Amino acid sequence: MSHEHWSKFWEQGYITTFGSSLKNNYSGSLKSFWQEQFSLLADGSRILDVATGNGAIAVLAADYSLELRKGFSVYGADASTISAGVTESNSPARSAVQFLSETPCEELPFEDDYFALVTSQYGVEYSNLERSAKEIYRILKPGGSFQAVIHHADSNLLKSSRSELEIYRYVLDTAQVYPVLKKYIEHYQGKADQLRQVGAQLNHGINSLRQQFGTMPLAREVQADISALARKIKTGDSKTLFIEIDSRAAELVAARSRLQDMVAAAVSDPAQFEGIFRAAGFEGVTMSELNNEQGLIGWLLGAKVPSKRDDQ
Numbered sequence: 528m529s530h531e532h533w534s535k536f537w538e539q540g541y542i543t544t545f546g547s548s549l550k551n552n553y554s555g556s557l558k559s560f561w562q563e564q565f566s567l568l569a570d571g572s573r574i575l576d577v578a579t580g581n582g583a584i585a586v587l588a589a590d591y592s593l594e595l596r597k598g599f600s601v602y603g604a605d606a607s608t609i610s611a612g613v614t615e616s617n618s619p620a621r622s623a624v625q626f627l628s629e630t631p632c633e634e635l636p637f638e639d640d641y642f643a644l645v646t647s648q649y650g651v652e653y654s655n656l657e658r659s660a661k662e663i664y665r666i667l668k669p670g671g672s673f674q675a676v677i678h679h680a681d682s683n684l685l686k687s688s689r690s691e692l693e694i695y696r697y698v699l700d701t702a703q704v705y706p707v708l709k710k711y712i713e714h715y716q717g718k719a720d721q722l723r724q725v726g727a728q729l730n731h732g733i734n735s736l737r738q739q740f741g742t743m744p745l746a747r748e749v750q751a752d753i754s755a756l757a758r759k760i761k762t763g764d765s766k767t768l769f770i771e772i773d774s775r776a777a778e779l780v781a782a783r784s785r786l787q788d789m790v791a792a793a794v795s796d797p798a799q800f801e802g803i804f805r806a807a808g809f810e811g812v813t814m815s816e817l818n819n820e821q822g823l824i825g826w827l828l829g830a831k832v833p834s835k836r837d838d839q
């Protein structure tokens with residue numbers, strides 16, 4: 528599976544998957560939850576954050592270790608390309624993390640019994656679970672633990688993601704707003720009747736977007752962006768404008784792919800999820816709903832490797 532749409536996101540320098548709306552890493556009770564997990568570890572422990580993105584949880588672990596002189600070795604791995612250009616403040620912690628790009632959770636390049644803790648924040652559920660559960664089990668030490676925050680199908684985040692997918696479908700597939708805008712530019716210097724026809728098609732697309740999804744921030748952003756591009760027709764040259772329109776359409780396609788991944792990854796049946804981890808050998812597997820200041824934000828999965836493995 529290509530992870531290009533994620534690499535493109537991380538390239539923009541965000542520290543978490545929430546982009547500009549969470550510029551300084553996870554905070555509040557979510558940060559406290561992770562710090563509690565780190566506090567259970569012996570000094571010098573090894574920690575791996577899988578599907579780390581630009582390393583949010585790995586950086587929290589390294590920061591905790593530096594502050595409390597715990598001497599942890601922290602790793603962060605992701606199937607996409609992790610970006611070095613993160614502009615958040617915590618750079619000493621970031622440089623303490625060993626990052627591995629193009630490293631999916633199904634195939635982790637570590638020896639058996641290597642880590643005391645493996646973490647995942649909105650990550651492992653994107654992978655092939657049967658394979659990654661076995662792989663995480665293999666690289667954890669006996670007595671080691673896997674802790675994950677998993678997307679919940681009924682969270683507000685998932686509800687709004689499903690609505691946003693409707694907007695992307697409308698703009699990219701139904702109204703095909705970007706190709707119509709390009710057609711409008713092509714006809715701009717041409718025959719008035721053709722221009723009128725394409726202009727009407729463009730207006731219809733934008734008006735329907737407003738009528739159907741008007742109150743949603745994403746719909747407003749797209750409308751504003753299309754209007755701004757259309758205004759450039761009078762001043763800009765069409766070649767540059769075409770490049771700009773194509774790149775904007777590509778951004779929307781990538782954003783849609785990320786949302787599609789999220790919706791497909793979200794969990795509605797915790798029993799099935801727990802079963803996969805039990806089958807991989809984990810014990811004490813629990814999944815509970817996680818709420819914070821924003822309401823329901825996910826599932827909390829905890830799982831332990833027995834202190835004496837069956838296969839030993």
Ligand SMILES: C[S@@+](CC[C@H](N)C(=O)[O-])C[C@H]1O[C@@H](n2cnc3c(N)ncnc32)[C@H](O)[C@@H]1O
Nearest residue numbers: 533543544578579580606607631632648653654
């Ligand atoms: C929603 S983001 C979460 C990133 C980060 N944990 C955070 O909270 O900011 C999901 C991440 O999972 C990664 N991913 C998807 N499939 C994966 C796989 N099979 N193995 C490892 N990472 C994967 C994506 O590249 C993306 O970076």
